[in-house]
Amino acid sequence: GEDVEQSLFLSVREGDSSVINCTYTDSSSTYLYWYKQEPGAGLQLLTYIFSNMDMKQDQRLTVLLNKKDKHLSLRIADTQTGDSAIYFCAENTGTASKLTFGTGTRLQVTL
Amino acid sequence: DAMVIQNPRYQVTQFGKPVTLSCSQTLNHNVMYWYQQKSSQAPKLLFHYYDKDFNNEADTPDNFQSRRPNTSFCFLDIRSPGLGDAAMYLCATSRDTVAETQYFGPGTRLLVL
Numbered sequence: 507g508e509d510v511e512q513s514l515f516l517s518v519r520e521g522d523s524s525v526i527n528c529t530y531t532d533s534s535s536t537y538l539y540w541y542k543q544e545p546g547a548g549l550q551l552l553t554y555i556f557s558n559m560d561m562k563q564d565q566r567l568t569v570l571l572n573k574k575d576k577h578l579s580l581r582i583a584d585t586q587t588g589d590s591a592i593y594f595c596a597e598n599t600g601t602a603s604k605l606t607f608g609t610g611t612r613l614q615v616t617l
Numbered sequence: 618d619a620m621v622i623q624n625p626r627y628q629v630t631q632f633g634k635p636v637t638l639s640c641s642q643t644l645n646h647n648v649m650y651w652y653q654q655k656s657s658q659a660p661k662l663l664f665h666y667y668d669k670d671f672n673n674e675a676d677t678p679d680n681f682q683s684r685r686p687n688t689s690f691c692f693l694d695i696r697s698p699g700l701g702d703a704a705m706y707l708c709a710t711s712r713d714t715v716a717e718t719q720y721f722g723p724g725t726r727l728l729v730l
Contacts, residue, residue, distance in 0.1 A: 541721070
């Protein structure tokens, strides 16, 4: 199957770290992505990780991949109000062009 | 800057009246995709073009068609929009199909009256 699951909502205080989790089921996924979607806007690619990696860091973003458990997470350090958005994880199995998206996690950053 | 452009950003149409959404790209990518995203849902792939080759998803309704006259442009045609077709329509591109990152446009929000 290709179901990708995320928790629906996360609320954090400004300055704290946010951790958004994703569980996927297709073990043949080659790339896993995190996209950000602000209200009424398209999808902005934040970062991605290749399936043979465990961790990738890009400025305030850290992606962790646990292939054994098919678990992907996105950590945002020093979360700002501008980080408020919906975050989608997505997988690309590499066998086709299809991206399968998770259900999306709405991140709310409070002052 | 190289980018994916969608026009218009907002489109209002009447029930049953054909509508066309436009996407263009300056990335010179081979692949262009159309996704439908309904409120509070994940984007759902409708179809994609690899160059001039059209690839339809099995569950995409016949009401949705697409054209790609050249590398830069791709159109989404909705022949007879129903109320259930109101959604955000997202265009994306990628250099190739296998394990390639997709880059998205800002989307067109379609309202059907």
